[in-house]
């Protein structure tokens with residue numbers, strides 16, 4: 010009997026490695042025309058779902074924000090997948106024929122894999138297809154040195170995609186490839202951008218098979234099975250705060266948190282620039298990721314910004330606002346930094362800029 014279960018593919022990879030960019034390349038493929046996309050974000054404000062090119066249908070992208078699927082909102086994933094066939098039905102029929110899950114950059118993939126493969130109801134309905142891991146070609150070596158999540162993401166993958174080879178040093182890429190080969194000897198490796206012509210290939214391989222994985226991977230998955238069902242960590246998340254203090258301390262470094270800022274007033278470009286410059290100059294190593302949709306005073310279109318560790322990717326101007334919300338929304342993933350420090354720096358540069366412009370007017374007069 011052919012397996013008629015719905016394939017679920019996982020797109021994982023550390024913060025800013027290019028998961029949403031890949032999704033945007035995948036969505037136009039014919040194979041994805043009936044894909045249900047689940048996007049998980051660490052912060053309480055979701056931005057990625059606004060940046061993925063939507064098809065005509067509005068409910069093809071499900072946003073799961075304010076926690077990680079691997080811990081605080083693991084139960085939500087079970088529920089979403091269980092209910093998806095009727096919740097996203099069209100004309101009384103299950104509409105989608107595959108599921109893509111974009112994890113947060115901090116996700117440990119093992120518990121997510123375990124959720125899909127071990128839950129009785131889910132495993133009757135779904136089968137885990139490819140686990141695709143993005144590895145940032147520019148920051149990858151240093152990230153693998155310090156972030157165990159990044160190591161796990163690369164080690165479990167069925168397909169490894171090294172992104173940003175256009176801006177990375179060839180010697181760094183060679184070193185990264187050698188390292189990934191040791192971590193995950195079997196997974197085919199592809200370089201991005203470039204080898205994107207045939208992305209469908211990523212989904213044509215054999216389905217995820219733990220028995221074929223490195224022994225470390227088998228041990229992590231076995232550990233999940235052993236923990237199964239025990240509430241050994243926090244399941245709740247605190248909606249009264251913008252950042253995730255209640256984030257699972259067992260899974261993630263508790264010093265890492267997300268801070269989400271929503272700013273009503275348009276920001277003068279120079280203020281915005283000086284603010285980010287100051288943040289990075291004084292706290293660079295602790296700023297893991299910045300992404301936002303910004304309303305600049307000088308521009309009537311939204312500006313998308315991406316900071317990944319110490320690099321700023323070129324900002325992008327969107328043709329129109331993705332929804333009704335026209336405020337600036339910025340998500341910071343930070344280590345040992347509090348929201349008040351970010352706000353204090355912004356107030357400081359705003360005050361300074363006001364003073365500067367008074368001086369400017371005086372000198373004109």
Ligand SMILES: Nc1nc2c(ncn2[C@@H]2O[C@H](COP(=O)(O)OP(=O)(O)OP(=O)(O)O)[C@@H](O)[C@H]2O)c(=O)[nH]1
Nearest residue numbers: 024025026027028029030114172173201202315322
């Ligand atoms: N030059 C270059 N930039 C890339 C490439 N892939 C992604 N980027 C840029 O890297 C930044 C982050 O990319 P995203 O796709 O948002 O990364 P992500 O993994 O979804 O980020 P999180 O969900 O926050 O973890 C964006 O500015 C992208 O344009 C690449 O291959 N080359």
